Amino acid sequence: MHNISRSVTKKDHEPKMSGRSVYVGDVDMHGCLFGKLLRSKYARAKVLGVRLPELPEGYTYVDRTDVPGDNNVNIVMDDTPVFARETVEYVGEPIGMVCGPDEGVCQDIVDRIEVDYEELEPMLDLRKADEVFFNYEYGKGDLDAAFAGADKVYDEEFQTGYQEQAYLETQGMMAVPEEGGRMFVHGSMQCAYYVHGAVMRVLNCGPADVHIHQDVTGGGFGGKEAFPSILACQVAVAAHKCQKPVRVVFSRREDLEFTSKRHPSLCHYKAAVKDGKVTAMDIDVKFNGGAYTTLSAVVLQRGIICANGVYNVPNLHVHGRALKTNTTPTGAYRGFGAPQTYFAVEMLMDHIARDLGVDSIEFKRQNLVKKGDATSTSGLYHFDVPLPEMLAEVDQASDLLRKHKEYSKPQTGRFRRGIGFSWHFHGAGFTGSGERDMIKAVARLHKYKDGTVEVLASNGEIGQGLRTTFPKIVAHELNLPLEKVFYDHPDTSRVPDSGPTVASRSLMVVGELLRRAAIKLRNEWEDGKDQIVEERFKEPDFMIPFYLDKFQGDAYPDYAWGAQAIEVEVDTLTGQAKILGAYASFDVGTPIDYNIVMGQMEGGFLQGIGYASIEHMNYDDKGRIRNNTFSDYLIPTTVDVPNLNVQLHVREFPDGPYGAKGAGEVPLVGAPGAYVEAIEQALGGKVSLEHAPFTAEDTIKALAEEDA
Amino acid sequence: MVNGFYPQNLDEALDLLSKHDVVPYAGGTDLMVQDKPNQTYLFVGKLPELRNISEDDEYVRIGAAVTFTEALASPLVPQFMKEAVSRIAAPAIRNAGTFGGNLGNGSAKADSVLVEYATGAKICVASVRGERVIPVERFYKGRKELDLAPDELILEVLLPKLGIDDYYYHKVGGRQALAISRVSFGGLLSVEDGVITRFTCAFGAVSGTVLRYPDLEAQLVGRTVEEARGASEKVIASYAERMQLTRGRVSAEYRKDVCLNLLGDFLASKGI
Numbered sequence: 001m002h003n004i005s006r007s008v009t010k011k012d013h014e015p016k017m018s019g020r021s022v023y024v025g026d027v028d029m030h031g032c033l034f035g036k037l038l039r040s041k042y043a044r045a046k047v048l049g050v051r052l053p054e055l056p057e058g059y060t061y062v063d064r065t066d067v068p069g070d071n072n073v074n075i076v077m078d079d080t081p082v083f084a085r086e087t088v089e090y091v092g093e094p095i096g097m098v099c100g101p102d103e104g105v106c107q108d109i110v111d112r113i114e115v116d117y118e119e120l121e122p123m124l125d126l127r128k129a130d131e132v133f134f135n136y137e138y139g140k141g142d143l144d145a146a147f148a149g150a151d152k153v154y155d156e157e158f159q160t161g162y163q164e165q166a167y168l169e170t171q172g173m174m175a176v177p178e179e180g181g182r183m184f185v186h187g188s189m190q191c192a193y194y195v196h197g198a199v200m201r202v203l204n205c206g207p208a209d210v211h212i213h214q215d216v217t218g219g220g221f222g223g224k225e226a227f228p229s230i231l232a233c234q235v236a237v238a239a240h241k242c243q244k245p246v247r248v249v250f251s252r253r254e255d256l257e258f259t260s261k262r263h264p265s266l267c268h269y270k271a272a273v274k275d276g277k278v279t280a281m282d283i284d285v286k287f288n289g290g291a292y293t294t295l296s297a298v299v300l301q302r303g304i305i306c307a308n309g310v311y312n313v314p315n316l317h318v319h320g321r322a323l324k325t326n327t328t329p330t331g332a333y334r335g336f337g338a339p340q341t342y343f344a345v346e347m348l349m350d351h352i353a354r355d356l357g358v359d360s361i362e363f364k365r366q367n368l369v370k371k372g373d374a375t376s377t378s379g380l381y382h383f384d385v386p387l388p389e390m391l392a393e394v395d396q397a398s399d400l401l402r403k404h405k406e407y408s409k410p411q412t413g414r415f416r417r418g419i420g421f422s423w424h425f426h427g428a429g430f431t432g433s434g435e436r437d438m439i440k441a442v443a444r445l446h447k448y449k450d451g452t453v454e455v456l457a458s459n460g461e462i463g464q465g466l467r468t469t470f471p472k473i474v475a476h477e478l479n480l481p482l483e484k485v486f487y488d489h490p491d492t493s494r495v496p497d498s499g500p501t502v503a504s505r506s507l508m509v510v511g512e513l514l515r516r517a518a519i520k521l522r523n524e525w526e527d528g529k530d531q532i533v534e535e536r537f538k539e540p541d542f543m544i545p546f547y548l549d550k551f552q553g554d555a556y557p558d559y560a561w562g563a564q565a566i567e568v569e570v571d572t573l574t575g576q577a578k579i580l581g582a583y584a585s586f587d588v589g590t591p592i593d594y595n596i597v598m599g600q601m602e603g604g605f606l607q608g609i610g611y612a613s614i615e616h617m618n619y620d621d622k623g624r625i626r627n628n629t630f631s632d633y634l635i636p637t638t639v640d641v642p643n644l645n646v647q648l649h650v651r652e653f654p655d656g657p658y659g660a661k662g663a664g665e666v667p668l669v670g671a672p673g674a675y676v677e678a679i680e681q682a683l684g685g686k687v688s689l690e691h692a693p694f695t696a697e698d699t700i701k702a703l704a705e706e707d708a
Numbered sequence: 709m710v711n712g713f714y715p716q717n718l719d720e721a722l723d724l725l726s727k728h729d730v731v732p733y734a735g736g737t738d739l740m741v742q743d744k745p746n747q748t749y750l751f752v753g754k755l756p757e758l759r760n761i762s763e764d765d766e767y768v769r770i771g772a773a774v775t776f777t778e779a780l781a782s783p784l785v786p787q788f789m790k791e792a793v794s795r796i797a798a799p800a801i802r803n804a805g806t807f808g809g810n811l812g813n814g815s816a817k818a819d820s821v822l823v824e825y826a827t828g829a830k831i832c833v834a835s836v837r838g839e840r841v842i843p844v845e846r847f848y849k850g851r852k853e854l855d856l857a858p859d860e861l862i863l864e865v866l867l868p869k870l871g872i873d874d875y876y877y878h879k880v881g882g883r884q885a886l887a888i889s890r891v892s893f894g895g896l897l898s899v900e901d902g903v904i905t906r907f908t909c910a911f912g913a914v915s916g917t918v919l920r921y922p923d924l925e926a927q928l929v930g931r932t933v934e935e936a937r938g939a940s941e942k943v944i945a946s947y948a949e950r951m952q953l954t955r956g957r958v959s960a961e962y963r964k965d966v967c968l969n970l971l972g973d974f975l976a977s978k979g980i
Contacts, residue, residue, distance in 0.1 A: 104745075414973070572969075573878075573966065573969040573970055573973055574878070574880045574891070574966050574969065574970070575962075575966070576880060614882055614883055631888055632957060634882040634883050634887065636883060637798075637883060637884065637885045637886055639884045639885045640883050640884045640885070696880070696890075696958075696962075697958050697959060697962040700962055700965050700966065701962075704965075
């Protein structure tokens with residue numbers, strides 16, 4: 001293993017473990033105001049009027065009429081209002097905010113506000129939804145000929161549900177008017193410059209009139225990519241009106257009900273098979289975008305690009321739509337559209353194999369892509385595809401191949417076993433040419449006179465270790481002890497825009513900029529002198545340009561790879577499944593810190609298992625999410641899984657720092673396919689399982705079908 | 709700021725309870741979560757009279773403020789109760805949660821209460837007016853409705869000592885720890901000289917209260933194991949017909965399927 005992979009104590013370990021870290025919820029609130037949101041009671045309604053009770057002195061009501069600039073939050077599009085317009089589009093949509101010195105009094109006022117609504121018919125059914133937010137279509141080869149010449153055609157529909165990020169720290173944001181009219185916004189977030197752009201637009205001011213600081217952030221998992229922009233705009237408008245600092249920290253209930261979560265999906269697959277190979281797939285993907293577009297465009301892009309999985313499908317047609325429903329807007333969550341389609345394609349491959357009477361792992365292996373093959377978007381797999389070796393590693397750890405055959409034989413008795421397998425990639429970094437055309441990342445190093453070096457970048461530490469790994473890279477190139485290099489939480493007034501903290505791009509892209517900057521600094525180093533060096537993003541030469549209008553070209557420079565096996569024992573009396581073993585090999589390139597990467601791998605794997613099994617969340621016929629506490633939305637505990645058996649397979653990416661690629665998403669995205677296949681095998685394999693999460697209740701229903 | 713009284717002994721506690729509008733607070737594992745404003749508490753968790761586990765000829769007597777962790781460590785508490793209690797939440801909550809609290813919260817999902825139903829336990833309550841001993845199934849009058857006057861305090865659980873070694877228990881939670889029961893099942897079946905002398909079945913977390921059907925249980929009592937084996941299908945069918953379950957975090961159908969599956973497994977495990 002590379003020297004740099006050797007684990008160190010994380011820079012933020014001590015303050016976090018000792019409880020000294022200051023989160024936005026810890027800020028001293030003397031002289032500051034609390035904000036409580038007035039939220040829509042209906043999924044769709046005209047707001048005819050808002051009748052306020054008499055407000056005590058020091059309390060203020062804020063709504064869209066108080067927005068100095070545009071009442072729209074800049075995300076990918078600009079359709080999300082800061083405060084509701086004439087109509088509300090989902091249960092919980094913020095209509096206004098009550099600000100004041102006592103949080104309880106604010107809530108009491110919110111509870112006493114009377115809103116006159118004219119109820120409108122909401123759209124709550126993804127199947128019937130007809131307002132299309134985004135519509136993408138691409139393909140290659142000759143689909144009709146492939147289906148006409150097929151030995152057999154398969155047709156199947158798959159569904160996945162919500163998943164909530166369940167970060168430890170709920171969403172929270174604070175806006176502070178500064179002298180000279182500047183607005184300071186700080187809080188829990190992933191992307192300081194996203195927030196910066198959004199607040200500028202809402203306050204109708206220039207870049208220097210606003211600055212954004214990321215506070216210590218208690219987890220994000222994508223949930224703090226776009227949503228903090230909305231909350232930041234709301235507190236900034238409130239602070240602008242009140243001319244006092246205003247803070248909103250969500251209760252867990254608000255956070256579970258009203259913040260973005262993973263898109264529910266409905267995927268329809270048609271596949272043609274000839275001579276034991278999949279020759280064509282015709283895929284229709286629908287994502288439930290909720291009431292506003294937020295990140296649905298980019299989530300959908302990633303989801304449809306990997307819709308054929310890791311299989312070489314020469315004739316392909318993919319149609320993807322993100323649809324509007326009158327529900328909480330969905331958004332980013334670790335994996336970003338990919339877990340939905342990987343689940344579908346992995347289950348489809350299992351079902352085809354079963355129908356053909358062959359072992360599904362063998363069938364998948366025969367259809368696997370390899371170096372030099374075309375990608376779904378007619379780009380190229382430029383580098384080795386290490387999945388066959390990774391399957392061997394998982395097999396070595398789990399005895400997968402033998403168990404997979406053994407458990408497929410008929411089983412009797414109360415407890416029955418299954419083992420499922422899935423493999424997948426996760427495209428490293430932004431989809432398409434976003435890095436080159438939109439982000440244009442800039443990173444700097446500031447060397448002080450005393451020889452310490454500060455990393456200047458806008459990427460946020462959210463537990464993934466950037467405050468440690470960025471300095472590690474720089475210290476390594478400068479031959480400095482790690483203590484001499486530091487990276488603080490970004491403030492947009494002092495750091496350049498090195499892009500958002502998303503898509504595992506921070507380490508791969510910004511980490512490489514910092515490595516190059518460090519080399520530059522090393523060459524220019526002068527003792528006792530204050531020096532600044534800068535590096536800018538440059539796209540690797542080998543890439544086939546990606547065109548979003550056609551979905552053609554290299555969508556990603558390289559891929560992280562994953563192979564996972566999950567072994568379960570199902571209690572046929574209760575439907576409960578016990579996980580006997582969970583095994584994986586992940587290729588994220590060179591780990592910049594072994595322990596940090598292993599923490600990511602195990603944590604992501606566990607989130608994937610939760611998504612597949614017990615993390616059930618839905619809305620009712622009024623559009624209300626009822627799973628709004630941690631007793632109604634269950635995530636796995638440590639006793640729900642055995643020790644996760646994870647190993648790293650290192651296939652370096654030449655353009656990442658020391659060969660590092662993206663690490664964040666890959667451990668999560670494949671777990672549902674492996675888990676549900678395992679359940680399917682344990683239940684007897686006659687009934688095809690087609691949705692996740694697959695709960696104990698689903699198991700009892702499926703058993704009844706198996707017996708029928 | 710929390711308002712409350714800290715009585716030093718039971719008499720003082722009962723006196724306070726008779727004079728003030730207070731909520732008895734033992735471990736607080738439910739009340740802390742509820743966090744109701746303007747509530748005044750009567751802190752009874754340290755009252756020596758509520759902290760004992762003892763036994764007499766007929767009963768193991770578990771004080772209302774005995775914690776689940778303490779019960780798990782006690783040689784007097786029977787295995788049936790220990791098994792149910794060991795599945796409650798997680799260690800930190802078992803260290804604080806009490807038998808009295810599990811009862812007083814009034815939930816049909818209370819894991820210790822299921823065992824009290826299955827074993828025919830009694831609940832002893834006290835007030836300045838005196839003491840009462842009530843069978844647990846009468847103590848629960850309905851969903852979150854208890855036969856407990858505002859001035860009464862739960863004193864102890866009287867768990868029968870005899871005939872409860874041969875039990876069957878299973879909890880279905882949403883996960884392996886920190887999980888409220890979605891279905892819980894407990895039963896007793898005693899056989900003497902080949903004849904069934906006792907048969908009980910309690911179903912938790914599937915309705916407003918824990919459910920028991922004594923008339924259906926009577927179908928097997930007095931029969932030989934062989935006779936019971938012949939009648940088991942009919943017995944299960946009689947439960948299927950009678951059980952009117954409510955939906956909760958899972959559907960009523962799932963609850964019923966699991967209840968009947970576990971009942972069938974319970975009987976099969978006894979050779980019936």
